[in-house]
Amino acid sequence: MGAPRPVFPRGAALWAFLLASLGSVAGQPLGAEPMCTAQPLARYSITFTGKWSQASFPKQYPLFRPPAQWSSLLGAAHSSDYSLWRKDQYVSNGLREFAERGEAWALMREMEAAGERLQSVHGVFSAPAVPSGTGQTSSELEAHSRHSLDTVTEITASSPSHPANSFYYPRLKALPPIAKVTLVRLRQSSRAFVPPALGLGVGGNEIVDSLPDPETPLDCEVSLWSSWGLCAGPCGRPGAKSRTRYVRVRPANHGAPCPPLEEEAPCEPDNCV
Known part of the structure; x- marks a missing residue:
């Protein structure tokens, strides 16, 4: 479905994406004989809500060229013998283009071909x-009315293990949701019905989250120490040398503050100038 745009500043790599594959939700296959007991197709509203904010993911949050953004929403209703993507399997060329570059044309052609051929x-x-x-x-979208599809699914990015990754937050046991997909059946009046237990407010087809986005604490990250500088001091007396480091990532949302960026140590001058 929605996928984050693939080009981010400072080499951030967000590969997480969502693609709707509503298996076995449509009616009879195309070309099948109509059944006298067939019910009319039900209409559903599917809403993608992005939660990728600077408060929830402050590390290397892309602000410029390009800013944080999501690609178009794309999916299909299909029978159980077809899938857009399965875990631990190679993706098609169309899905790869959609996930890596946000280009949907090749994937749409693949889905149309599956409808015509399969x-x-x-x-x-x-x-x-x-x-x-x-x-x-x-x-x-339309699907057979016998299926109950009302659902709310939160999408989370995987927790990387490398400090250079934009979603590396070692203090968190689990990352906050980066997006949410809500699928609800529409009534005849085209107003979406959401059970109260979901905690969502509904206005027409607009679904508004009643909870504020979480703030993810971001700890300060500093570089390695530089080499020690020259030993400075008068002849015959102990001198001092120093080394420095710089801030790579500034803290945010009450994360751990930065440690000292300069350090001194006593030394004996090598020569007297």
Whole structure:
């Protein structure tokens, strides 16, 4: 579905993406004989909500060229013998282009071909991109009314183990959600119904999260120490030498402060000038 735009400043690598694959949610395959007991297709609203903010992910948050943003929303209703992507399997060329570059044309052609050749894809839906890390985009789709699809799914980025990664937060046991997908069945009045237990406010097809975005503490990161400088001091008396380091990542959201950036040590001058 929505995927973060792939080019980030300072080499940040966010590969997490979401692609809707609503298996076995459509009606009879294309070309099948209609059944007299068939029910009309139900309409659903699918909403993607980005939660990629500077407060929730302050480390190397992309502000310029390009800023934090999400690609277009793209998915399909299909039968169980087709999938856009399966875990631990290689992706198609179209899905790779969508995940890495945000380009959806090749993936849409693959889904259309599956509908024509395999009669497995019953409907493709899309919605505009989200131009910032936070925001919403939504679309509608049709599926057989016998399926109960109302759901809210939160998407989290994987927890990397390397300090250079933009989503490296060793103090956190789990990262906060980076996005959310809400799928609800529309009533005849085209107003979405969400059970009260989900904690969401509904206005038409607009779904508003009632909880504020979390603030992720970001600890200060400093470079390695430089080499010791020359020993400075008068002849016949102990001198002093120093070394420095610099701040690589400034703390945010009450993270650990930066340690001292300069250190001195006594020494004996090598010569007297």
